[in-house]
Amino acid sequence: MIFKIAWRNIYRNKKRSLITITSVFAALFLIILMRALQFGFYDKLIETVVESYAGYVEIHADGFWDNQSLDNSMQVDQQLLDDIQSVEGVENIVQRLQTFSLISVGEKTKGGVINGINLSEEQKITDWNKKMVSGSFDLSDNEIIIAKGIAEFFGISENDTLILYGQGYRGMMAAGKYPIKGVIDLKNPDLNKIGLFMTMESVRNYVSSDEISTHIIIGKEKYYDEDKIVENLGLILSDDYEVMTWKETLPEIEQTITADSAGGLIMAFILYVIVVFGMFGTVLMMTEERKYEFGVLISIGMSRIRLFGIILVETIILSMAGVLLAIIVTYPICIYYNINPIDMAILMGDGAEQMMEEMGFSPVAPMSTSWDIPLSHSLVIFIFSLLISIYPAIKISKLNPVKSMKV
């Protein structure tokens, strides 16, 4: 009966209900699209940065991150890999062996980071094979791919040779001469100055250890929360390992996103203020003009709680109708622009497009289709509806049926 009365009251004042629903819809429509574009851009940014080198989640031997030495490496067996693969949200895993080394060509030397990789597995996580400037991403043992910055520094290219000299595992000396198989542009100025790639076996030979790895890189399912993966990994891994997300390994990316997202939240807040005042206006009028009716209902025996229930249901129906409409309209738009991303040149001009390409970002912004966006904002509207209902609740609790029926 509460639902029936509430629904019919909404229908009784069709125009006002329509205006309220429209205001909720319009604000949420803008909020969802704005946040979907923002988060889509962030996802792309994270994807570009994280998938170009790091992983969404990384596992190292405990203490490796603070002291990145081969002595803090780990031995990975198939059981461990199977356990990690079984964790919900984990899509791909790959091992790496990373070590620092001195690079020498002729009279020149410089520092670099050697990445021992498994070529076929690596392509499930990173897109290095697509970033080759010369040569191919097809390494044989004792061949090396060098980053663009190193090639430029030494003035070397494909088929040239370089010498690596560094420290091996547990105090061993590491040295070797390697022919260059190709040059890669990692689309990141810092990584381009230091990046070297060899097969896992070649690097293990170089550091004189057959079994060690320094990283297990995890690729996750789209939109799956990496923090949840870390939490689940914590349940199956011992204290011998440390698990870190990209937010810890690349904190500057998260800081950039947080700062930029704050702008979007301020905009959303302004829209919320408009919605809340619109809804409050409706509830205020609804309460004031129906005092007489409330007085009647209380006098014939309806409890104040039930009466408040009617108003609460009315407020929730009004707000949720707007919310539902906004989700129904915006979600197909988000899906469309996820499949057909917006060209950043249209939004920011041609200069931005070129700059982004140079930085390794694709100059398109796909909209996020994550349900977190519409659901979280719907929840905010729902909470506001409950808060707005405090006004009629107070009015009803103080209502004197005799006085209200004299109006």
Next chain:
Amino acid sequence: MIETKKLIKIYNPGKFEVKAVNDVSTVFAEGEFTAVVGPSGSGKTTFLNCVGGLDTPSSGDVIISDEKITKFSGAEIIKYRLNNIGFVFQAYNLIPVLSAKENIEMIMLLQGANEKSRKTRTDELLNQVGLYEMRNRRPSQLSGGQQQRVAVARALASKPKFILADEPTANLDTSSTSNLLNIMNKLNENEKITFIFSTHDQRVIDRARRVVTLEDGKIVNDIKK
């Protein structure tokens, strides 16, 4: 039985106080058909509101079937009204978004009655007030007389001990008044429901078996016919 003991209701206590009900002590026995009469401002409606627990008296007591309702809390009195007192108002006061049937049924729903008993009782009441055919009409689709008959049916829905009617015929034409009084009279005689009216209407006064006259909040006359 309803008993009022030294009932006083003062509005605006202090400088500009108005004694709407002034030391009224009386008893309404079960099955009475009573008209409370008096000029405008004599305190009829306030007296009825205090008896029905809609208004809180400044002092004195209202005792219904040995229960001192003036001592009830806000929630208790609402529950008591729901189960024991039927109200009929001058302006009908039906819920505009509900049909005649739903207005009546709502009372039983509030009482927690099951669907079957609600339906049976609603149909019975609609037949009693002669509106079964119009059960699905909303108040705006009914005449004033028909709305007041629905209001009477609604007041009876909870099977109350008594019905308080505040100027129930004030907005009705002669035939509607006569029709309504016939229904109330029949209910009073057949089902022994106690009716207390506040009224100016001579037609109601003529049908009443007891007439209590109020002036300046005091009973100045009490005639049993």
